[in-house]
Amino acid sequence: MMRYQLVSGQAQCVGEGCSPEVVAALGALWGKSAEKAGGVMNLLLSHMLDTAAVAEVVWDRFLAPSTKASWDEVAGGVGRGRGLFAWLCGVHDCGKATPAFQWQWAVGAAGVRAAGLAWPEAFVAKWARWWRHDRAGGFILARVLREAGWGAKKIGWVWPLVAGHHGTFAGECGPPEKARGQLEGGGLWAQVQTALVDEFSRALGFDGVTSVEPQGTLPSRAAQLHASGLVVMADWIASGPHFGGISDLAKVSMGGARERAGRAWDALGLHGGWGRLAEPDDAVFVDRFGDDPRLSQQMVLKAARDMPAPGLLVVEAPMGEGKTKAALAAAEVLAARFGADGVFVGMPTQATCDPMYGQVRRWLEGIDPDLAGQVALLHGKRRFNKEWQALTELGGMDPDAAFAGVDEYGMERGNDSFGMDEECCEEIGSGRRGPAQWFLGPKRGLLCPFVVGTIDQLLFAATRTKHVMLRMAGLVGKVVVLDEVHAADVYMSQFLKECLRWLGQARVPVVLLSATLAAGQRQALVEAYLSGAASREEYALDEPLRAEGYPCVTSAWCEPRENEPVATTRTGHALSWRADLPVTVEVMREPVATEQANEGGAGDELVAGLLAERLSEGGCALVIRNTVARAQSLLTALGERFPPDELRLLHARFSDGHRADATAECLNLLGPQPRERGHERPKKLIVVATQVAEQSFDVDADLLVTDLAPVDLLLQRIGRLHRHEGVERPARVSSPHVVVTGYDLQDGGSAEFPAAAEAIYSRYLLLRSLAVVLGAAPAAPGAAPAPTAAEAASAPGVLPAGPVGTWEIPGRVPELVGAVYDVPTALAGTVWEADEEKALSFWTRKQLSRADEAAGLLLTRRGEHERPTLAGLHDGAVGTRSGTQAEALVRDGEMGVEVVLVVGDEERWTTLNGRVLGPNGVVADEVLDDLLSGAVRLPAKFTAVAAELRPLPGWLQHPWLRYSRALVLDGERRTLLGGIPVSYDDRLGLVTGAGHPQTGR
Structure with a gap:
């Protein structure tokens, strides 16, 4: 040589x-x-x-x-x-x-x-x-x-x-x-x-x-x-x-x-995480969170300590039980035992990331005060998170570095795609106290030792896209915690299971959290992880995982020497920190609009009358609608009966700034211990919301009114009801009641649902969930009486039914979820039998189609999981996508295009809040945040026409705004988009079509 x-x-x-x-x-x-x-x-x-x-x-x-x-x-x-x-x-x-x-x-x-x-x-x-x-x-x-x-x-x-x-x-x-x-x-x-x-x-x-x-x-x-x-x-x-x-x-x-x-x-300024941790002792909970662990939390910690090898923990426990704290403490144990150097915490939405970000930082501060400043927040709206803003100390950064990519020669270059990467480091200055700027460049965010982000960040690591190895490199070597995993639909679940395969093979400790996980979903997630850990194409446990109690912790790992998969469950019948809450379930039928173009209004007066009666002595109610249009319509109707200061609206089509403010206000007013934050609990308040209030939204409602949804999501909504201890409640709402609406029953008992609800959730799941509800629900006083289970069925007693009128929460959660997801042909012998059979056939075909669509984008194709090398991994790859396209890659359906709302004409523009822009829309530094707070995501029906929108002329040279689409509204905050009226109202948010408001304010 x-x-x-x-x-x-x-x-x-x-x-x-x-x-x-x-x-x-x-x-x-x-x-x-x-x-x-x-x-x-x-x-x-x-x-x-x-x-x-x-x-x-x-x-x-x-x-x-x-x-x-x-x-x-x-x-x-x-x-x-x-x-x-x-x-x-x-x-x-x-x-x-x-x-x-x-x-x-x-x-x-x-x-x-x-x-x-x-x-x-x-x-x-x-x-x-x-x-x-x-x-x-x-x-x-x-x-x-x-x-x-x-x-x-x-x-x-x-x-x-x-x-x-x-x-x-x-x-x-x-x-x-x-x-x-x-x-x-x-x-x-x-x-x-x-x-x-x-x-x-x-x-x-x-x-x-x-x-x-x-x-x-x-x-x-x-x-x-x-x-x-x-x-x-x-x-x-x-x-x-x-x-x-x-x-x-x-x-x-x-x-x-x-x-x-x-x-x-x-x-x-690069560095790793906490290095090698010493395994924490039994006092870890008090040290980190200031509280003794509840019995269910002790069960999670014991499961983590008993695992002989890195593996998977599936934690199922009631809403408000403290699953997140248990998961973080378990992550510390797993990291110490198996040599992990950081953590990724994945949440279902951007909104749920923000409170989790603060919680993770406080937990890390208990381990080492220097670690709290090293947590990256990964989602597209992080610049509006006050804690992130304070941590990163704006200023001092080369603005062009925010969108730097790397060319074929490994050199930095500007992002030449229209639509910015969700992870771009848009505001990190060189004098920051936060994570190193380099980590926050495109595709690098997961490499930061400590990360809180949407679950999308993890799901991207399971896609056959360019530089996917950077995302996987950001997960391996950490403990991965995923909250609300039940929220992953069949499409997202394909990416979740694929990622669990890779994490299992990489011996990454994973903790999954849910309050309402179906048994079949639990089985699928465990088997996905074990198939990866055993390096097998498929792996099926010999017997179904049975959870005979609640809370429940499932452990899965591969034996270190034999490489043989093992899974076990441990449950507790009386481990919850508080007794079951007897929730009275009521129903209120309403005339149903069977076309999506006419969703709202039909049942608004019924709900308004119910709220007026129940809150006559005061109290705080949460109303959850399945669509923005229904929420906006209801708020308008409530405005005829209640003063504005007693009403709040929260949904995803407010501008970023307005939505952040509205969310913070609701949490301050109805969150835990409002007095400690300088707020008194209102004597009377009605919060109308969409699914944004469904999970990881720590508010306490005296009364819940909700559209019908699949039972697991319905139970999540019920988790906001009488959530906190020590709350003084008016007599009429002193016991927990949920009123389920958003459906109708025709002569003969056939069920009808709003068209949009069927499009979102499927007729099959709504029908089975309604059957479960009707089995326990009397009619709401003053409402048209709903049939009992016996009246709705030709063969009385065959509908799933519990104690009439009451659900013991959380004790009956597994039973109720199982009645919808795990019992085949539950409606046999009823008037709904033929309807269920037809709906099941359609739902099954749709599920298979969605799974097949996702399969074409997965990192590994069927039949290739046992390949020994990476050769050919990207054959047939989907390429590199950015912005909304990347988000849509792991979420089923169109996500809609994000635009920045401005007001004016070609002569003069202002932000949504009225601050004046310069010539051609040039934005002064002190106006930038106000302008970007006017960003909003359009409904999916506008995707094609919105793609033609462009930045204002003065934005083209701006490092951030040159990637933003401007939607210009007139002086009344109106415009036409694809021939459809679109407007923005501070009270209602973005309004489209027939719901166009009469005033701009």
Whole structure:
């Protein structure tokens, strides 16, 4: 094997078979052009060493103990993983030692030609774009490793890490057939390529390429994907402005690269999480949260302590039971036991992320005060979170850095797509106390050691999209906590199960939380994790997981030695911190609009009359409607009976600023201990809301009125009822009552639901849920009487029924959920039997269709889960999507386009709140937040026409606003969009179509 080294400051060849031509070539091959390396060309060997040096710092200061241990096993012994990891990261750009790459920069190409490396210019120029340097690297490295004597299986998992380092993994990486022999070069080129990899290996301390070969276990495919993300991370850092060019081979050294890497890491402010934790003792709950753990929380902690290997915990417990605190304490136990270095907490919506963000920060502060400032909040509206704003201390940032991506050469570039990435670091200044700015660039957010974000962030890691390895790298090495997992529909569940497969294979501890999880859903999630942990295409437990009590904790893991899946449940019948709440269930039929265009209004007077009667002595009511239109219509009707200060409206079509204010006000007025926050509980208040109040919305209502929804979601809504202890309630609402409306029964007992409700939830689930409700519900006083179960059915008693008129909550939650989701043909023998059969057939076809649609986007296709390497992972990939498209990728249906509302005309514009914009809409810094607070998401029906909206002229050069679509309203806050009236009202929010308000205010 040839060898090259520096002798007396000069690059000389000292190995057998050495040639001056190869030395000259190594001194000419460029990795970064002068324009992209601070004015001086950076030699290819220099960049490879820079990347390896960054990887060493990543190992020392960033990687979780569990990750280091796994790579020690791969390399063949304790302490050997670090060198292998650095080598894998640094060798990534060996494919630049080809004509296909070197011809692209004229100045550098001339130097390479002068060193004796030639190519047919016209031919290479024609074909080079078909063979980028990432794939070229995989091809060349595979040859070099074969010649060095590496085993085929080891070569098989290594070359894809190089071939995929620009975001996608192909099935093969050779040059096009018609260009074979020209793009990779021949003769001297092959010698130089071998010498480059060999010299790079020796600079890292190996005795050439042969000695790099790992001698331990083969890494799992999940470990390979994790490593691939870390290769990208190291490459991007080493391609940044802290690494200037080195054009003299005599000045290239690993020692110099290490100095540069250390300075860059410190300048970027990067670091890992909590390192290796000591396992907390029984006092952890008091230390972290100031309370003794409830019995159900103790059960969760015991389950975490009893797991012999990293695995899955599924925690099912009532609303308000303290599942989140139990999960965070369990995460601390799991991290200490299995070497995790951080946590990801995923929530169902942006709105539920915000309160969780504060809770996670306070928990981390109890572990180490410095950790609280390192929590990233990942969702598109984080700039309106007051805690995030205070933490990140606005200002001081290069505005263009917010949308920087990385080009084919690993260099930063602006985002040229219309629609910004949800994770862009839009407001982090260099003087911040928050997470390092680098972590908050596009696609990097999950790499931050501590993250609170929407579940979408995790689901993206299960998609066959570009740079998915960065997302997976941000999850492996952490403990993953997901709240409200029951909220994932069949479409989202495909991505959730796929991600659980990968996390199971990567041995990532996962904690799933739910109050209303169906047994079938629990079984599917556990089996998905275990199939990954066992590296099997499919895995089914021998018997169904049975939860004989509530709360319930299910544990699942693979036995460390036998790699055999294990799952077990533990339950408690009397572990809840408070006794069951006897909730009286009432029903109130209403005339139903069977067309979506005419949703609201029909039952508004019935609800208004009911509220007037029940709140005659005062009290606080929560009314949940299934659509924005029904909520807006009801609020208008209530305005005829109640003064404005007794009414609040909350839904997703308020502007960001108005919605944030309305949410905060509701939490302040009806949240726990309002007096401690300087607020008195109102004597009378009605909050009309949509599904935004369904979960993770910690308010206490004296009375609940709700549209019919699937029973698990209905129970979530009931969780807002009499939620807090010590609340003084007027006599008429002193006991908990829920009134279910949003349906009708025709002569003969046939059921009708609003068209929009059927579109959202399906007729099948609504029909079965109504049957459960009617089995326990008397008619509301003053309302048209609803039939009992016996009256609605031709065969009395066959509808699911409990104690008439009362649900014991939470004790009966599993039973009620199971009655809808786990009992086949529950309505047999009733007047609804034929309706159920037809609805079930349609629902089943729809579920299968939605699952199949998601399957085409999953990271791994059916039949490929047992593949040993990443080769071909991206075959048939959907490409890179951003903004609303990316969100729609993991959520079924159109998400709608987000616009920024402005008022005025071409002569003069103002923000929604009336602040004046400059000429052409130019936005002064002090007006920016006010302008962006006017952002709102349009209904999906406007997606096509809204795509034609563009920024105002004065926004085009702004680093943030140039990606925003402006919807200009006239002086009355009205416009036409696709021929449909659209307006904005401070009281109602965005109003479309027939519901157009008469005034702009």
